Amino acid sequence: MSPMVLESCLYKAESSYWSFEFSEICVLYRAYTYDLNPTIHFTGLFFPFHRYFVWSYPQSLKNDCGYTGVSPYWDWTLDAADFTGSDLWSDNITSGLGQASGVSSNDFEVGTGGFAPDFTLAYPVSHHLRRNYTLEPWVSFGDLSEFFTDLTKEANTSFTPAVIDALVAGYVGDFKGFQAAMKTFEGPHSAVHEVMGGDLGGYCLEDATEACFENEPSPTISANEPLFWMHHAMVDRFWWLWQNASPNNMNAYFGGSVQNLTYYSEFPNGGPPYLNMTFVVPDDGILAAGTTLGDVWITEGGFLCYTYKG
Ligand SMILES: [Cu+2]
Numbered sequence: 001m002s003p004m005v006l007e008s009c010l011y012k013a014e015s016s017y018w019s020f021e022f023s024e025i026c027v028l029y030r031a032y033t034y035d036l037n038p039t040i041h042f043t044g045l046f047f048p049f050h051r052y053f054v055w056s057y058p059q060s061l062k063n064d065c066g067y068t069g070v071s072p073y074w075d076w077t078l079d080a081a082d083f084t085g086s087d088l089w090s091d092n093i094t095s096g097l098g099q100a101s102g103v104s105s106n107d108f109e110v111g112t113g114g115f116a117p118d119f120t121l122a123y124p125v126s127h128h129l130r131r132n133y134t135l136e137p138w139v140s141f142g143d144l145s146e147f148f149t150d151l152t153k154e155a156n157t158s159f160t161p162a163v164i165d166a167l168v169a170g171y172v173g174d175f176k177g178f179q180a181a182m183k184t185f186e187g188p189h190s191a192v193h194e195v196m197g198g199d200l201g202g203y204c205l206e207d208a209t210e211a212c213f214e215n216e217p218s219p220t221i222s223a224n225e226p227l228f229w230m231h232h233a234m235v236d237r238f239w240w241l242w243q244n245a246s247p248n249n250m251n252a253y254f255g256g257s258v259q260n261l262t263y264y265s266e267f268p269n270g271g272p273p274y275l276n277m278t279f280v281v282p283d284d285g286i287l288a289a290g291t292t293l294g295d296v297w298i299t300e301g302g303f304l305c306y307t308y309k310g
Helices: 034-041 046-065 140-146 161-169 176-185 188-196 210-214 226-241
Strands: 257-258 269-276
Touching: 034 046, 046 176, 046 226, 161 176, 161 188, 161 226, 176 188, 176 226, 188 226
Parallel strands: none
Antiparallel strands: 257 269
């Protein structure tokens, strides 16, 4: 297990690309601890934990960096059709987020844009941001083939506007079904992580330990990438859109506390014991202790107090 990695604000950029206007991005690093991984993925904690985790990010930016702006989300549906052609990957050092794919001869380090060349990430050891855009990321997931309909599926087809619109409109009152569709191995959440490869995809550094490669891809690495926060803000927005799509969705919930990939089709979002609104979100030293699922259920409520524009 590793402690939270937190550094102070060190990067600012301007962009008009995002779904709503903001004047600066402020970046800090956090990594969730290793033992949280099976607790918050493929369980009923996926959406509420990540809502709390994503919410905590701008709080830290405000408290630790004096940030006064809003928190952007990355609407990847806009980039699905021509992913590598997106303005997002501009090489401009003051407004671009750099290459979608880094330099292969250099462990896929991103060599352009605002995150190059001196930008360093802290987890698990100091390194430069890595991206390895891979259109068919799942061809190497052969030992998990039972979870895929097609290992050669092109990842950008999982996060098109049509896919997202259908998911938001569907699964009325069915939280388990909604999460299963979103969080499935080839669903939008995973697709964005894996199409990016590198840090966001959870891939080990070239000279990492054997233990790292045995657990690859690992979500513990993915929060290195500044885009992690904007990706997961979009995942949270996606849940928010679904919550607001029907009165039957807002408080809909069903999820288990134990990841069960052996019986995945029966327990796509966890097996028993089942969770409820009084369950305390695991903080593991990262977040304020004692926050319940009910506390983070409604974004416009008193505790979180935010909404999404656009
Ligand atoms: Cu994720």
